[in-house]
Amino acid sequence: MQINVNKVAMGQAPSQNVELKMYGGSLSVTGNSSINITAINSTNQNVTLVDRQMRSIESVVGETIIAYEGTGVWARYPNGNTIIVSKPLISNQSKMLVIPVVAIGGTSSIGGSGMSRVTAKGIPNIDFYKNMRNISVRINSTYSNGWENYFINVKGWSPCDPDECTAKLEMENIDVYIINIQLDTEVE
Template sequence: MINKKFLSSEDAVSEVVDFVTILGLLVLSIGLIGVAGYPIVKNAQEANHIENTKQSFIVLANNVNKVVMGQAPSQNVELKMYGGSLSVTGSSTINITAINSTNENITLVDRQMRSIESVVGETIVAYEGTGVWVRYPNGNTILVSKPLISNQSNMLVIPIVAIGGTSSVGGSGMSRVTAKGIPKVSVYKNVSNIIVTINSTYSKGWENYFTNVNAWSPCDPDECTAKLEMENIDVYIINIQLDTEVE
């Protein structure tokens, strides 16, 4: 009798309504957390993938630069991909001029460089000109690993890396970059007023690099043209055609 009275009472109805209300609020809360939290988790995951790719490209640069500097005939480097692409691409160029001992304007280098690029989301991590650069969706470009340009004791050394190949892979998992080549050195004695002009997707990064290196003047706006206003120095240009393949 007591149980029947309770089940038919207003208290029983109230408890059922309260339970349904709480359950509904719980389901709604979980849904809202899922909707609001997913972008946060996704962004954090992508940031982690970008950081991992940056570190991998530093290792890539250290190894490939051994070929550039004649310390190894070839190098193989494995890289992890996160659903984007890895490719040999680009059309960047470098031009270097100077004034020789007879006061003539001479061209030391006028060559295409190109790059090895990994795309993670809308961010690009690249090896170009012996350095590593990161270009974000807003166009901002940062330097991750400095190019091997050296200026000391009136001797300027500039490696010029022309990256050959057109291979590309996409997806997730491990990939491999193979690079080989033989460097050749050209020497220009007793020259002055070195001007380096770089046309690249990563020009802003190059601009920041030259701005923070002693003796170089900042790049001009909209184009990375850096000047080394020193006289009677020796310039060593390390030229290499880097045969590159990604797989």
């Protein structure tokens, strides 16, 4: 599912349909996760680049949750631990930082066994910020400790707290591209 939904998020397709086999449990568009990105610009002003709700597409089987959130896939277990199933599409190379910000819209849900379909539609827009420094990404999510593990393992980012992940990239003269998309999502 992630590959197909990310095609829409990155502007490679205007919409995608994904069929999933369900073995009990539920599949839903849900949550209230959010992302806030700030940085210092070339005139030493602290500016907010993004402050918006993300949400997630969650598949629950038993007490385990698999979720698509922020272009990544996360697994949350009954003990509260969250692991990365597939990394988000955040890229930091050659003084250029690209962060896709996916806001998932919709409220649909389905349960039981059999085939289900996830439909995602949207057109991304890109916001560009030149010569930024001290990037701060704050993620408030059920999967915060998964996000923490992601940022710990990405070169240049500081680790964050598990309750509300705030990771920092202390670089100078970095160009930041924010790919914003509102995904109209339906589960049936």
